[in-house]
Amino acid sequence: MTQDNELPEYEIMFVNVVTPLHNGSGEGLGFVDNPILRERTTQFPIIQASSIKGVLRDSYDERGSPYVELFFGPPPGKGEKHSGAISFGDGQILAFPVRSVRGCFVWITSPHVLWRFYEKLCLMRLETQFPKINDSMKQIHSGLKKAMICPSGKNELCMQKETEIFLEEFPVTFVESVEIENIAKVIGEKVYGNVEDSFLKSEFEKKLVLLDDDTFRYFITNATEIVPNIRIGDSGTTKDGSLRYTEYLPSETIMYSTLIFEKSRKEDQPLKATDVKRNFTKNPPLTIQIGGDATIGKGIVKLSLPSLQANNLADK
Structure with missing residues (x-):
C-alpha cells in the first residue's frame, strides 16, 4: 500500500x-x-x-x-x-509451442502454470477482465491422467485413433475440454487482440493443450x-574451438x-x-x-x- x-x-x-x-x-x-534463464525449482523459463x-x-x-x-x-x-x-x-511462461504431427504445432500449458497465472489475477483484482476463467479453472487440477484439448481443434490434431495426438514423437492421450477452450479464447483475445481475422488468435483458440506438469516440464526443457x-577467422575458415x-x-x-x-x-x-x-x-x-x-x-x-x-x- x-x-x-x-x-x-x-x-x-x-x-x-x-x-x-x-x-x-x-x-x-x-x-x-x-x-x-530458468526457475530453480520448476525449470520453467523466465525473463528477469x-x-x-x-x-x-x-x-x-x-x-x-x-x-x-x-x-x-x-x-x-x-x-x-x-x-x-x-x-x-519477472516474465513467466503461460503457453509454449510444440511441434505436432498433425496441425503443425500446438501451444502447451499445465495446471501449475494456469493456476499461477489465475492466482496473480485474483491477487491484483484483475480476474473480472478475464470472463469465463473463474468457472473453467475449477476443472483444472493436478494429477491429470489425460491431456485436455479444445473440442474445435480435435479434427486438426488427432490421428486415426481419435483419442490420441502426437507431440514431437510422443503419443498423448486426450479428452476434449470445453473449459480449456474457454480459457484459450479469453487468453487469445488478450494476447492477440479482439480481431476476428487474426490467424494466430484463431489457431490458439483451437490448439491450446493442457498437459500434466511433468510432461509440460519435459517439453520446455527439451523442445x-x-x-x-561458429566464428570465422581472417582466413575465411572456422576458428578452432x-x-x-x-x-x-x-x-x-x-x-x-x-x-x-x-x-x-x-x-x-x-x-x-x-x-x-x-x-x-x-x-x-x-x-x-x-x-x-x-x-x-x-x-x-x-x-x-x-x-x-x-x-x-x-x-x-
Whole structure:
C-alpha cells in the first residue's frame, strides 16, 4: 500500500515472442554453452524483471516521454533521489509451442502454470477482465491422467485413433475440454487482440493443450531451439574451438509479467497511482527487443495490455 492509504493499481502485460529469444543465464555446464534463464525449482523459463524494465525504459526514453524518470526512476548513479512508480515482475511462461504431427504445432500449458497465472489475477483484482476463467479453472487440477484439448481443434490434431495426438514423437492421450477452450479464447483475445481475422488468435483458440506438469516440464526443457554458432577467422575458415550452442525460446512462446503502479515519488510530477497507470498504458511500445543477439534479429516480442485494449474499445 502506498502512502496516504492510496491503493496501488495493477496490470498484466503479455509478451508474445515473435523471433527466437535468448534471455541468457551465463555459461552452461552441459551440452548447451549458452542456456536460457530458468526457475530453480520448476525449470520453467523466465525473463528477469530488470531486463523488461530496462528495455521499456529505453523505449520510452527514445520516444521522448516526459515520464521516464517518474515511471522507472532516475538514471544510474542518481537512484538515491527517488524510486520509480512502477514495479515489474519477472516474465513467466503461460503457453509454449510444440511441434505436432498433425496441425503443425500446438501451444502447451499445465495446471501449475494456469493456476499461477489465475492466482496473480485474483491477487491484483484483475480476474473480472478475464470472463469465463473463474468457472473453467475449477476443472483444472493436478494429477491429470489425460491431456485436455479444445473440442474445435480435435479434427486438426488427432490421428486415426481419435483419442490420441502426437507431440514431437510422443503419443498423448486426450479428452476434449470445453473449459480449456474457454480459457484459450479469453487468453487469445488478450494476447492477440479482439480481431476476428487474426490467424494466430484463431489457431490458439483451437490448439491450446493442457498437459500434466511433468510432461509440460519435459517439453520446455527439451523442445527449445538449440542453435550452433561458429566464428570465422581472417582466413575465411572456422576458428578452432569457436563452436558454441545457444538456447532460444521459440517463436510463438507466450509469457506475461505483472505491473504494479504506485503514486509518483518525483516531487515535480505528483501523480496518483491511477494517473501513473493511465499515462503508462496510453501509448506504450508494442514491439520491443529483449535478450541477446539483437543484431541478428533475435528477441523481438509483441506486448499487449488489457487496459490498452479496453481503452481502444471505449474510444470506438
